[in-house]
Amino acid sequence: MHKVNLTFLASTLPVGGAENVLLELVKNMDMQKFNVNIICLREGGRMSEELSRLGVKVTDNFITGRFDIRTVWKLPSLLRSTNTHVLCMLNHDDAMFWGKMCSRFARVPVSLLWVHSNLIPGTKLWVRLVNRLTMNLVSNIITISGIHRKRILSTYPSLREDKLTIIYNGVDTARYDSTAQEDNITDLPDLSGFSTIIGTVARLSPEKDLDVLMKAAKLVLEKKENALFVIVGDGPERGRYEQTARTLGVEDNVRFLGMRRDIPRILKMFDIAVLSSKDEVFPMFLLEAMASALPVVSTRVGSMEEVIEDGTTGFLVESGDYKGLADHILALSADGELAARMGRNGRERVEKFFSTRKMVDDIQTLIVDLLEKAP
Secondary structure, three states, X not given: OOOEEEEEXXXXXXXXXXXXXXXXXXXXXXXXXXXXXXXXXXXXXXXXHHHHHOOOEEEOOOOXXXXXXXXXXXXXXXXXXXXXXXXXXXXXXXXXXXXXXXXXXXOOOXXXXXXXXXXOOOOOHHHHHHXXXXXXXXXXXXXXXXXXXXXXXXXXXXXXXXXXXXXXXOEOOOXXXXXXXXXXXXXXXXXXXXXXXXXXXXXXXXXXXXXXXXXXXXXXXXXXXXXXXXXXXXXXXXXXXXXXXXXXXXXXXXXXXXXXXXXXXXXXXXXXXXXXXXXXXOOHHHHHHHHOOOOEEEEOOOOHHHHOOEOOOEEEEOOOOHHHHHHHHHHHHHOHHHHHHHHHHHHHHHHHHOEHHHHHHHHHHHHHHHHHHOO
C-alpha cells in the first residue's frame, strides 16, 4: 500500500487537552505508512510549533477572517497539491465548516471529524444549522467515549450510527511511570512538611468548579491539619478561586502552582488525584494520574464512569458533592494499602484501554479501513 497522505485541519492549536492528544498521535504514528500535514486556519499556536519541530509541515494563517470567501478555492487547491487522501477536522467551528465543504470540492476520498468537545453543535445559530445540514458529508466521526457518542447521536438524529467510532484518548504510559527514575530534578515546589498531598491539574475555568474542591479541603483539614491541596494550571477564574481559598480559611494549605510543563514530575509528588468538575467530556488529567498509579476521586461527570471503576481504581461522587469528595480523600489518606491498590489498578486499566499506543493503532486502523471502502 502507498503512503497515506493525512491532513489535519484546525482553527488554531493552543495548549490544551485535545491539542496535546493530537501531538501525541502525530508523534507516534507510523511514518513509514503516513505522511502528515497540518493546516491551521488561524494562528498556529504553541502546539503547531511543537509539531513543526517533529518535521511535520504546518500551514497557518490560512484565512483572514471568518468569511474569507477565498477559502472556497484556496483550501481545495492546497488539499489537491498535497494529494490528501484523508482530511481529519478538529471540531472547531470554522474547521468543520470549511473542511466538510472543501474536502468535497477537492474530492478527498475520506473525511473525518475528531470530536473532543460537548460543543459540536456550535454556540451560534448559523453554525448549528450548517452542521445539521452537512454532518452526513463526513466519512466518519471519531468520538472519545460511549456517552459522548450518545450525545452526538441525540443532537444529530439523522446521522447513521455506523458513521460514529469510539476511540478513547490515550496517554504515554512510559512518560507517567511512577517507578521511573529521573535525573536533574530541579525547581520543584517545596511541599515538605505535609503528610498527604492532594492534587489536581486543570484550566482554572468555571466548569472545573474548584469552589467544590475548596469546600472539600476545608472539611478534610478539620480532621487532617497537615494535608496540602495543590492546584496546577491557570485560567480566567484563578483570582476568584484564590479568593475562595482565603474566604474559607484554607489558603495556608492550598498551593496554586500555575502552568507547569513537567506534569509527570508534579504527579509523582501527589498522593491522591482529585477532579471536582461539573462539566467534562474526557479529562486527560485523570488518565495521567491513573498512569502515575495514583488513586483518584472525581465527580461523576462526562465520561468518568467509563474511565474510573468506582471502588476499584478510585471513587466517584455526584457533581457538587464536596462532602463526598472529602470523605473519600480522608479514607484514602488513612488507608495506604487501599490507596496503593487503587493506584495499581488504575495503572493497569490505563495500559489496557487508554494508552497512546492503543489510540494510535485504533485511528490508523480506522483510516486504512475507510480508505479501502472509499469510492
